[in-house]
Amino acid sequence: MKTRTKVFITLVALSFLMVLFLYGTQSYFHYKEINLASDRCYEIGGTPIIEKDFLASNYSFSCEVSN
Template identity: 50%
Template sequence: MKLKTKLLLSVIGLALLTTVFLIGSQSYFNNKEVNLASDKCYQKGGQPNVEMAFLTLDYSFSCDKK
């Protein structure tokens, strides 16, 4: 392979690896945040209501009190 081809493949691979890492990190911290908010909601006597969007890695949280 030519040097330019190897360099291009390396850059593409690094970009892909970085993207996967960032998406995984965001998903992990969203999960931690939802779990903490749910625990606090249960402590206040409420029922957590969480709606998660798959493709945007977004969520909506509300605590419905009884």
């Protein structure tokens, strides 16, 4: 294999690993944030409502408190 091809394959592999790492980091912090918000919602007697979008890595959170 040519050196140029090896460099290209290495850059593609590193880019792929970087994207996986960044996506994983974002997912982890969203998970921690949702858990904290849910715990706080339960503390005030509410019910957390969470909608997650898997592919876009988005979520919405609301706390329904009944009186």
